[in-house]
Amino acid sequence: MIYSLIIKRNEMSRVLVNGYWDHGKKKEIRSYAIYGGLIPPYTMNIGSDKYIMPGWYKLDNTETLPNIEDIAFYPYKPSIRPLPEESIGKVYKVLSSKGDKEYEVNTNASGSLECSCVGYGYRRKCRHIDQITSTL
Numbered sequence: 001m002i003y004s005l006i007i008k009r010n011e012m013s014r015v016l017v018n019g020y021w022d023h024g025k026k027k028e029i030r031s032y033a034i035y036g037g038l039i040p041p042y043t044m045n046i047g048s049d050k051y052i053m054p055g056w057y058k059l060d061n062t063e064t065l066p067n068i069e070d071i072a073f074y075p076y077k078p079s080i081r082p083l084p085e086e087s088i089g090k091v092y093k094v095l096s097s098k099g100d101k102e103y104e105v106n107t108n109a110s111g112s113l114e115c116s117c118v119g120y121g122y123r124r125k126c127r128h129i130d131q132i133t134s135t136l
């Protein structure tokens with residue numbers, strides 16, 4: 001369960017751009033970094049547009065395509081926080097968003113969570129589990 005939450009976060013890559021004005025070269029020097037995700041940086045041309053991927057950063061026409069090895073890469077590192085020991089084996093009751101139903105979120109010995117709601121049955125994740133995870 002916790003694993004699928006992490007997959008969702010893995011999909012997010014951000015391109016961070018730093019720039020400074022080089023007085024000698026009389027131009028702005030930019031550096032690029034990819035934060036998050038697990039896909040190493042690459043560049044892509046679509047028509048006359050140039051992109052730094054993943055993250056879909058579109059270079060403007062003053063920017064030159066950097067060398068791949070000049071793009072810093074800070075991949076996403078899963079930070080699985082182990083459940084506190086006292087929460088293992090517990091059952092948490094969570095109200096549905098409408099407040100008319102009560103679901104049971106179970107923690108099991110392996111540290112994963114299971115919910116009694118229909119959504120969890122289909123997707124193996126749900127907001128009730130998120131809610132409990134954020135409070136543990």
Ligand SMILES: [Zn+2]
Pocket residue numbers: 103115116117118119120125126127128129
């Ligand atoms: Zn649920």
